[in-house]
Amino acid sequence: MQFDWTYFFSLFTYIDFWEASLLVVQLSVLTWIFGNVIGIILALAKQSHFKTLSLIVSTYIWLFRSLPLIVLIIFIYNMPLFIPSSAEWLSSPFTSGLIALIASEAAYIAEIHRGGLSSVNKGQTEAGKALGISFAGIQRIIIIPQAFKTALPSLSNEFVTIVKLTSLVSVISLSEILMVGQRLYTQNFKVMESLLAVACYYVAIVSIFDWMIHYIEKWFDVSNKKTVSTSDAEIESSKIQQTYKATPTYSTGATPIVMLASVKKSYGSKEVLKGIDLKIKKGEVISIIGPSGSGKTTLIRTINGMEMLNDGEIIIEGNSFLTPTPTGRPGKSYYEHIHRIGMVFQGFNLFPHKTVLANIMIAPMYHKHGNEQEIKNFALSLLHKVGLIEHAHKYPHQLSGGQQQRVAIARALAMKPDIMLFDEPTSALDPELVGEVLKVIEQLALEGMTMVIVTHEMQFAFKVSNRVVFMEEGEIKAIDKPSLLLKSRDPRLTQFLSNQQHALSQIEDNNVPS
Numbered sequence: 001m002q003f004d005w006t007y008f009f010s011l012f013t014y015i016d017f018w019e020a021s022l023l024v025v026q027l028s029v030l031t032w033i034f035g036n037v038i039g040i041i042l043a044l045a046k047q048s049h050f051k052t053l054s055l056i057v058s059t060y061i062w063l064f065r066s067l068p069l070i071v072l073i074i075f076i077y078n079m080p081l082f083i084p085s086s087a088e089w090l091s092s093p094f095t096s097g098l099i100a101l102i103a104s105e106a107a108y109i110a111e112i113h114r115g116g117l118s119s120v121n122k123g124q125t126e127a128g129k130a131l132g133i134s135f136a137g138i139q140r141i142i143i144i145p146q147a148f149k150t151a152l153p154s155l156s157n158e159f160v161t162i163v164k165l166t167s168l169v170s171v172i173s174l175s176e177i178l179m180v181g182q183r184l185y186t187q188n189f190k191v192m193e194s195l196l197a198v199a200c201y202y203v204a205i206v207s208i209f210d211w212m213i214h215y216i217e218k219w220f221d222v223s224n225k226k227t228v229s230t231s232d233a234e235i236e237s238s239k240i241q242q243t244y245k246a247t248p249t250y251s252t253g254a255t256p257i258v259m260l261a262s263v264k265k266s267y268g269s270k271e272v273l274k275g276i277d278l279k280i281k282k283g284e285v286i287s288i289i290g291p292s293g294s295g296k297t298t299l300i301r302t303i304n305g306m307e308m309l310n311d312g313e314i315i316i317e318g319n320s321f322l323t324p325t326p327t328g329r330p331g332k333s334y335y336e337h338i339h340r341i342g343m344v345f346q347g348f349n350l351f352p353h354k355t356v357l358a359n360i361m362i363a364p365m366y367h368k369h370g371n372e373q374e375i376k377n378f379a380l381s382l383l384h385k386v387g388l389i390e391h392a393h394k395y396p397h398q399l400s401g402g403q404q405q406r407v408a409i410a411r412a413l414a415m416k417p418d419i420m421l422f423d424e425p426t427s428a429l430d431p432e433l434v435g436e437v438l439k440v441i442e443q444l445a446l447e448g449m450t451m452v453i454v455t456h457e458m459q460f461a462f463k464v465s466n467r468v469v470f471m472e473e474g475e476i477k478a479i480d481k482p483s484l485l486l487k488s489r490d491p492r493l494t495q496f497l498s499n500q501q502h503a504l505s506q507i508e509d510n511n512v513p514s
């Protein structure tokens with residue numbers, strides 16, 4: 001028996017095959033798109049704090065991954081026998097097949113997205129939260145785009161699986177590619193020729209989509225993007241825009257902008273903050289120092305709700321901002337005031353999928369603080385302020401650590417906060433990059449920005465602060481003006497400071513505010 005090449009090639013002009021191919025493309029693309037939308041929702045729901053929701057979603061994923069697709073297709077197609085009202089939808093083999101494919105694939109795709117979502121650093125969510133972006137906004141703008149990029153190779157693979165799975169819908173008489181081939185060879189017995197043509201159609205569809213997804217992958221991959229220079233017009237605009245300056249100036253009698261009242265925080269049975277009272281006045285710069293593990297980072301993170309307090313209260317200008325809640329999540333007043341607090345993290349937490357400029361614009365755009373051009377001009381002026389205007393269109397990975405931290409400062413300033421929190425802003429930097437970041441913070445201090453800084457940079461802390469807080473074992477052991485703290489006779493503070501003698505010896509007397 002000879003392979004009939006003429007017949008084989010004639011099958012590429014056979015209209016039924018082309019119609020079947022179109023059907024397979026429609027089924028596959030619709031399944032992939034809806035599967036992704038539902039899959040992301042399922043993946044987010046599975047991670048939810050609401051246990052019931054998470055359990056329902058887990059059960060769905062378990063059930064639909066266990067069911068053979070062919071059973072599901074037949075089951076859905078025959079549903080009108082038991083629920084006659086569903087006949088309007090499900091009597092069409094296309095709709096039944098599509099629903100079955102989506103129901104099954106969403107379960108697989110949800111697991112792929114769960115992997116993508118959990119690969120995104122927790123710091124990304126914290127950075128979004130600190131900018132006052134809602135949970136849904138953080139997912140949409142920050143987390144899902146990054147998770148999607150990670151998941152894309154697996155999602156592309158899943159598309160290939162979907163294309164092949166569409167052959168199963170022939171079981172409910174939907175005329176897809178395999179069915180057309182089967183129909184032909186049962187008439188003329190040219191089995192090999194017909195099946196080879198079927199294979200060619202499938203390979204062509206998969207190859208075209210493989211290429212398209214590869215292109216999308218490249219588009220998402222910011223490491224391949226060319227650097228665009230900041231235009232002369234943008235540089236000019238950054239200078240024209242009035243440079244942002246914090247308005248308040250510190251005076252000892254000023255009203256507290258933030259007040260901590262008996263704040264307690266525990267991790268399990270370990271009490272890390274043991275009833276902290278602190279009044280931060282407008283325009284004041286407070287540095288928090290103390291030995292490792294004394295609770296400095298926990299304290300600063302509790303001030304803006306990155307960690308929920310277990311007892312006590314945080315008050316912003318007389319308004320209750322944070323109190324313990326039964327759910328462990330902040331209440332309504334938190335979302336009303338969080339934008340007034342800017343936060344700079346030890347690990348920068350810039351959004352890697354956005355340019356430097358987009359990182360700075362993200363929060364004002366989200367909160368609609370003006371039109372896009374106004375926000376862009378303001379963002380450019382902030383970049384000018386931190387000395388990075390030339391880097392506006394770069395991605396964070398194209399900058400040094402010190403530059404990234406300066407972008408993070410500009411990003412926090414973009415919300416025009418009343419107070420800035422710095423959590424060990426230079427700890428993750430190489431020594432030669434520390435100075436450039438401290439210079440920016442010092443400039444803010446001179447402008448009168450209210451700031452709380454957790455730092456191990458003693459020389460800096462004693463130079464720029466109005467008051468220095470010494471913490472130990474979750475308590476404020478001493479708080480005073482730098483000059484007075486240096487003269488303290490408290491034995492623990494004296495011991496701690498003597499261990500920092502090298503740094504402190506570099507403080508010139510006239511650098512310490514009296």
Ligand SMILES: Nc1ncnc2c1ncn2[C@@H]1O[C@H](COP(=O)(O)OP(=O)(O)OP(=O)(O)O)[C@@H](O)[C@H]1O
Nearest residue numbers: 267270272290291292293294295296297298299424
């Ligand atoms: N998420 C957490 N879960 C459990 N324990 C934690 C957590 N975060 C901090 N701790 C504990 O709380 C204590 C205080 O930690 P924290 O990071 O606030 O100290 P720190 O003074 O900032 O230290 P360092 O100067 O080393 O950064 C430590 O004993 C730490 O192990």
